[in-house]
Amino acid sequence: MSVRIFITGGTFDKEYNELTGQLYFKDSHLPEMLELGRCRVAVDFRTLMMIDSLEMTDMDRELIARHCMDAEENQIIITHGTDTMADTAIILEKNVNGKTVVITGAMVPYKFGSSDGLFNLGSAMAFVQTLNPGVYVVMNGRCFHAANVRKNKQTGEFEELT
Amino acid sequence: MSVRIFITGGTFDKEYNELTGQLYFKDSHLPEMLELGRCRVAVDFRTLMMIDSLEMTDMDRELIARHCMDAEENQIIITHGTDTMADTAIILEKNVNGKTVVITGAMVPYKFGSSDGLFNLGSAMAFVQTLNPGVYVVMNGRCFHAANVRKNKQTGEFEELT
Amino acid sequence: MSVRIFITGGTFDKEYNELTGQLYFKDSHLPEMLELGRCRVAVDFRTLMMIDSLEMTDMDRELIARHCMDAEENQIIITHGTDTMADTAIILEKNVNGKTVVITGAMVPYKFGSSDGLFNLGSAMAFVQTLNPGVYVVMNGRCFHAANVRKNKQTGEFEELT
Amino acid sequence: MSVRIFITGGTFDKEYNELTGQLYFKDSHLPEMLELGRCRVAVDFRTLMMIDSLEMTDMDRELIARHCMDAEENQIIITHGTDTMADTAIILEKNVNGKTVVITGAMVPYKFGSSDGLFNLGSAMAFVQTLNPGVYVVMNGRCFHAANVRKNKQTGEFEELT
Numbered sequence: 001m002s003v004r005i006f007i008t009g010g011t012f013d014k015e016y017n018e019l020t021g022q023l024y025f026k027d028s029h030l031p032e033m034l035e036l037g038r039c040r041v042a043v044d045f046r047t048l049m050m051i052d053s054l055e056m057t058d059m060d061r062e063l064i065a066r067h068c069m070d071a072e073e074n075q076i077i078i079t080h081g082t083d084t085m086a087d088t089a090i091i092l093e094k095n096v097n098g099k100t101v102v103i104t105g106a107m108v109p110y111k112f113g114s115s116d117g118l119f120n121l122g123s124a125m126a127f128v129q130t131l132n133p134g135v136y137v138v139m140n141g142r143c144f145h146a147a148n149v150r151k152n153k154q155t156g157e158f159e160e161l162t
Numbered sequence: 163m164s165v166r167i168f169i170t171g172g173t174f175d176k177e178y179n180e181l182t183g184q185l186y187f188k189d190s191h192l193p194e195m196l197e198l199g200r201c202r203v204a205v206d207f208r209t210l211m212m213i214d215s216l217e218m219t220d221m222d223r224e225l226i227a228r229h230c231m232d233a234e235e236n237q238i239i240i241t242h243g244t245d246t247m248a249d250t251a252i253i254l255e256k257n258v259n260g261k262t263v264v265i266t267g268a269m270v271p272y273k274f275g276s277s278d279g280l281f282n283l284g285s286a287m288a289f290v291q292t293l294n295p296g297v298y299v300v301m302n303g304r305c306f307h308a309a310n311v312r313k314n315k316q317t318g319e320f321e322e323l324t
Numbered sequence: 325m326s327v328r329i330f331i332t333g334g335t336f337d338k339e340y341n342e343l344t345g346q347l348y349f350k351d352s353h354l355p356e357m358l359e360l361g362r363c364r365v366a367v368d369f370r371t372l373m374m375i376d377s378l379e380m381t382d383m384d385r386e387l388i389a390r391h392c393m394d395a396e397e398n399q400i401i402i403t404h405g406t407d408t409m410a411d412t413a414i415i416l417e418k419n420v421n422g423k424t425v426v427i428t429g430a431m432v433p434y435k436f437g438s439s440d441g442l443f444n445l446g447s448a449m450a451f452v453q454t455l456n457p458g459v460y461v462v463m464n465g466r467c468f469h470a471a472n473v474r475k476n477k478q479t480g481e482f483e484e485l486t
Numbered sequence: 487m488s489v490r491i492f493i494t495g496g497t498f499d500k501e502y503n504e505l506t507g508q509l510y511f512k513d514s515h516l517p518e519m520l521e522l523g524r525c526r527v528a529v530d531f532r533t534l535m536m537i538d539s540l541e542m543t544d545m546d547r548e549l550i551a552r553h554c555m556d557a558e559e560n561q562i563i564i565t566h567g568t569d570t571m572a573d574t575a576i577i578l579e580k581n582v583n584g585k586t587v588v589i590t591g592a593m594v595p596y597k598f599g600s601s602d603g604l605f606n607l608g609s610a611m612a613f614v615q616t617l618n619p620g621v622y623v624v625m626n627g628r629c630f631h632a633a634n635v636r637k638n639k640q641t642g643e644f645e646e647l648t
Contacts, residue, residue, distance in 0.1 A: 011345060016438075018431040019480050021335060021376075023347070037281030038269060039303035040319055052345075107200060107342040112436045114340075119199030122284025125303040130292035141201035141287040156343050157202055173507060178600075180593040181642050183497060183538075185509070214507075269504040274598045276502075318505050361605030362593060363627035364643055431524060443523030446608025449627040454616035465525035465611040481526055 002042035004073035009050040010081030014109040025050040053081025065095035089146035164204035166235035172243030176271040215243025227257035251308035326366035328397035333374040334405030338433040377405025389419035413470035488528035490559035496567030500595040539567025551581035575632035
């Protein structure tokens with residue numbers, strides 16, 4: 001039994017374009033991160049999109065949901081921008097049944113020294129193997145239920161609604 | 163409810179002494195790593211020893227076990243050298259009841275660019291919150307039962323005995 | 325005899341704001357970089373401004389020139405955004421006499437893994453101690469005269485005009 | 487006109503063997519470091535040996551001297567362990583004429599986060615292009631004449647004899 005990883009972009013995968021001075025997306029760093037973590041869980045990954053989560057539409061979210069349902073695996077990690085993680089979680093909650101879906105990301109791009117990305121990926125990998133079916137957001141070493149999470153824009157941390 | 167972390171040393175916390183060219187132990191990097199991971203799980207940590215796990219004696223292991231039993235917390239992470247993780251796991255399994263104990267570490271010191279430490283710490287933090295009481299080794303994104311794990315010296319990876 | 329360093333901002337000192345996802349300026353990383361390089365040249369540094377060099381005006385450049393002339397030191401390093409380094413060099417060339425002035429910077433922020441900043445600072449420190457009075461741009465391990473340098477926008481490299 | 491780089495090993499190029507927990511030599515990181523520094527000076531490099539400088543014999547030093555004399559280039563950088571840099575400098579001083587030879591290295595391996603290697607390489611690249619013929623040790627952002635330098639074992643810094 002392996003874990004399926006869907007890549008959607010987000011801060012996680014942003015890079016610095018040294019010619020323009022802008023942040024942009026190139027390839028995902030996920031394979032490199034799994035290698036760094038010496039991860040030996042069987043995984044399959046696929047890039048569904050490579051966008052800032054502020055630009056993610058409901059159509060994008062339905063596409064993600066469909067991929068979750070169509071996947072053979074029952075354990076799914078989604079890398080995602082932090083700004084709209086909670087929105088995606090709600091849509092997946094409605095559309096994906098019988099699977100453990102963990103959404104994670106990073107506050108700082110993996111390629112920058114101070115990134116939380118590797119820690120979050122380690123957490124996500126563990127939570128996806130142990131949690132009951134359902135949709136979760138995994139950030140800050142914690143796991144939140146889809147319907148009960150928001151990003152606190154002031155602190156950059158995730159917290160329960162209630 | 164918070165997580166208790168006991169620090170025992172191991173590769174995880176080794177540093178390079180630039181005057182002697184030797185690897186050595188100074189302070190633990192655990193606080194820095196939790197900060198980097200933006201971890202918001204309540205934790206308390208204490209350094210029990212700062213040694214290479216090849217030098218760890220059964221008396222050391224009993225000390226660790228006693229601290230696990232005496233701790234108020236039921237969720238405990240132990241950072242540990244990889245070489246004798248499995249030995250410590252067996253002794254803890256015999257002596258610690260009703261608690262979830264996760265032993266983790268790193269193949270490469272945290273301070274060196276290519277360390278798996280942050281990934282492992284993320285995994286350990288998630289597994290300790292979700293696994294049933296028992297003693298586990300967490301490495302390579304995986305979780306192993308105390309009685310069924312060994313480090314493969316050829317590959318540096320952890321695997322089941324059977 | 326010590327080296328004077330004037331900080332003006334540029335990519336060198338940009339950081340990632342994890343709440344907004346934007347690059348911004350906070351404090352200069354220069355002290356940290358000199359420490360990392362175990363630099364034992366006596367230096368004094370002062371931040372004159374903290375701006376993107378595309379926003380630098382001629383008034384800013386005259387301010388830099390005045391500080392160069394007023395400084396007690398005859399060896400001066402200026403950290404600067406790469407886009408208008410050559411423009412500043414020309415104005416300094418006209419206004420600063422009898423001193424060795426080296427302008428340097430980075431293509432990628434120091435805080436991001438792949439920065440050339442530390443290499444450039446090492447080069448600048450060496451060139452400023454050895455070159456005859458004049459104004460120079462130091463990038464790519466090379467040293468260019470003020471009147472004969474441009475940044476190639478396609479490659480991101482510095483080259484002679486002729 | 488290009489710069490010749492001879493690699494002899496030293497802390498600079500040490501790596502961490504995650505199976506044995508020992509430091510060891512594999513390949514030189516020099517090409518990677520020049521790329522990181524976006525160095526556009528024409529260089530040719532060759533590995534002469536890959537050893538700890540405490541193990542370097544006078545025969546090794548004569549080999550290095552011969553390569554310096556035989557090289558077409560008049561600007562030569564030698565990467566070298568810090569412990570016996572001064573000894574090698576004296577032998578090269580006696581045997582190499584009419585060339586600018588710069589010996590440099592690092593207190594901490596390049597692959598470890600806190601290395602001074604990139605800074606030193608940047609300095610060495612600049613000094614070798616600007617100094618008069620002679621043999622020099624370049625560390626700590628400074629340049630020392632072959633006959634007037636020692637490593638202070640207490641501080642790890644280089645200093646003049648007199």
